[in-house]
Amino acid sequence: MADGTGVLIIGDSSGGELASTTAELLAAGQKVASELGEELSVALLGDTLDAAAQQAIAHGAQKVYAVNHPLLAEYQIDLYLAALEALCKEISPQVVLIARTNEGRELGPRLAFRLGVGMAQDCLEVSVDASEKRLLANRPVYGGNAIAVVSCDQTPQIAAIRPKAYEPAEADPSRQGEVVSFPVDLNASQARTTVVDTVMEAAEGVKLEDARIVVSGGRGLGGPEPFAHLEELAKIVGGTVGASRAAVDSGWVPSSYQVGLTGKTITPDLYITVAISGASQHMAGCSGAKVIVAINKDAGANIFKEARYGVVGDWESVLPALTAAIRELTQA
Amino acid sequence: MAVKIGVLAKQVLDPEMPMAAFRIDGDTKKVVPPPNIPPVVNGFDENAVEAALKIKDGQEATVTVISTGTAFALDVMKKPLSMGADELVLLQDDAFQNTIDSFLTAQLLAAAIRKLGGFDLIICGRQASDWDNAQVPLGVAEILGMACISLGKKVDVQDGKVRVERIIPDGYEVVEAPLPALVTVSNELGQPRYPTLRGIMAATRKKPTIWSAADLGLDASDSAPRITLRDLFVPVSDQECEIIEGEDAADSGRLLALKLREDKII
Incomplete structure (x- = not known):
């Protein structure tokens, strides 16, 4: 079993800029690399990587592997996998970190299988076992009801980190680092899937993931119409509307509204939940909110164990009063 | 020609069980199955069964459900049959205990798929509600060298291709791949159909195929675990x-x- 060297972060530079999820990985990676006494590097895939490479260095990467190829201009799973497989085989990293984004959640496991190793999916935290110098990954399991601490038995040890689990590493433009070009041999015929159309259906206004205030509705709303009340409150406070999976599954709002384990991970300053019971699968997507407010008629609902402020009552009475009062207070 | 569809399904503890019933045995680092709450077919896997049956609604197709475990509740695992699947293959052996290790599980399922002669299309749930690994289907695709599309909400087969509406953060994209391919699906696919009385009757008469480790002829040299569980606790x-x-x-x-x-x- 080769031990490998270095901590490699699989970066994201789609759109030419370093993604915030990569800056988050750099925060996680800096700690792991220093505890292991290893170098921290970032792999960037694309066709114009110069700006993102410098940003990665400013955020703490000691080395950037620039995998430049015209076929990597857009994300395509088979081509990205082929490039990453070649890179990992060449440089034999000890640890590989990837963000559990839509792309990372499929790239990570498939890369691990290709390399014949295990990987830890959707981790909240990674650390280093002081005695064995192995990576320890904390990951929620059973929908967030439990936390498993796992380690990978082979090398590289691969972990996918949940977006927003780490604060992004601070940028320091005076940092110096090396950009190494890594040529890959790719062929368009390696791509086995083709995107033939893209349909956007997100709500207008501030993106759910970026909103400072989010108002979410759940099963207890009983239908799609009440979401108009949530929209009204969100509009007054400059926020965005989200939903629990139950509301999405009932067809009341599109799936892009879903907050939770299999939906979006959000970290707003204020999260107002309306008629949401607060199952662990939902909390998995919002537990990073600074303040959670619960409006629910069931005093025993789990959401009251997670919320900072709670009102036990029917949303039909509470919400209009809350909205009217906030309007009065903020516009006075 | 009939489309040969395989569905991978897992028996899991009921994720809807009350939180008070959720208990971990610290010594064995395992979740203790609550008494009186039967296991269920993983919810996303029921979405996968539904996706397969929707294809079968529109064209000639066979649907084979494959699962691996140590102790199956047969009446639970027969649910896909009562929904309309044709066959059930259970890989059951005490040697299949390590369900946290996606690598080992994917190897088992891939071996069974090979033994069954392969499929045109394999449909799986995006992840299981117990370990939430979301890795086994991707691993099966890697081992078998199949094209793979994850997070589908609509799956169609036409002219030797699979066409998938794949969920992205702010909508969906339409992705195509030539068969054979593997697709994972999410709850956005919609409610799985309820078993009909006729389906339930037909399912009672059907006998699952049960294979042990020996039946799969697995190569013991590649059965090293990839993951070690160090701790398991309730936050x-x-x-x-x-x-x-x-x-x-x-x-x-x-x-x-x-x-x-x-x-x-x-």
């Missing part, structure tokens, strides 16, 4: 909730607004 929340109580519900709403303003949150 504790130290959040204290301040319940805001006014004279009535509307008054509570007003007081809540004042509180948020006082705290400068709004």
Whole structure:
């Protein structure tokens, strides 16, 4: 079993800029690399990587592997996998970190299988076992009801980190680092899937993931119409509307509204939940909110164990009063 | 020609069980199955069965459900048959205990798929509600060298191709791949159909194929675990909730607004 060297972060530079999820990985990676006494590097895939490479260095990467190829201009799973497989085989990293984004959640496991190793999916935290110098990954399991601490038995040890689990590493433009070009041999015929159309259906206004205030509705709303009340409150406070999976599954709002384990991970300053019971699968997507407010008629609902402020009552009475009062207070 | 569809399904503890019933044995690092709450077919896997049956609704197709485990509740695992699947293959052996290790599980399932002669299309749930690994289907695709599309909400087969509406953060994209391919699906696919009485009757008569480790002829040299479970615990929340109580519900709403303003949150 080769031990490998270095901590490699699989970066994201789609759109030419370093993604915030990569800056988050750099925060996680800096700690792991220093505890292991290893170098921290970032792999960037694309066709114009110069700006993102410098940003990665400013955020703490000691080395950037620039995998430049015209076929990597857009994300395509088979081509990205082929490039990453070649890179990992060449440089034999000890640890590989990837963000559990839509792309990372499929790239990570498939890369691990290709390399014949295990990987830890959707981790909240990674650390280093002081005695064995192995990576320890904390990951929620059973929908967030439990936390498993796992380690990978082979090398590289691969972990996918949940977006927003780490604060992004601070940028320091005076940092110096090396950009190494890594040529890959790719062929368009390696791509086995083709995107033939893209349909956007997100709500207008501030993106759910970026909103400072989010108002979410759940099963207890009983239908799609009440979401108009949530929209009204969100509009007054400059926020965005989200939903629990139950509301999405009932067809009341599109799936892009879903907050939770299999939906979006959000970290707003204020999260107002309306008629949401607060199952662990939902909390998995919002537990990073600074303040959670619960409006629910069931005093025993789990959401009251997670919320900072709670009102036990029917949303039909509470919400209009809350909205009217906030309007009065903020516009006075 | 009939489309040969395989569905991978897992038996899991009921994720809807009350939180109070969720218990971990610290010594074995395992979740203790609650008494009197039967296991279920993983929810996303029921979505996968539904996706397969929708294809079968529109064209000639066979649907084979494959699962691996140590102890199956047969009446639970027969649910896909009562929904309309044709065959059930259970890989059951005490040697299949390590269900946290996606690598080993994917190897088992890939071996069974090979033994069954392969499929045109394999459909799986995006992840299982116990370990939430979301890795086994991707691993099966890698081992078998199949094209793979994840997070589908609609799956169609036409002219030797699979066409998938794949969920992306702000909508969906339409992705195509030539068969054979593997697709994972999510709850956005819609409610799985209910078993009909006729389906239930037909399922009772069907006998699952049961294979052991020996039947699969697995190569023992590649059965090393990839993952070690170091610890398993229930996280504790130290959040204290301040319940805001006014004279009535509307008054509570007003007081809540004042509180948020006082705290400068709004």
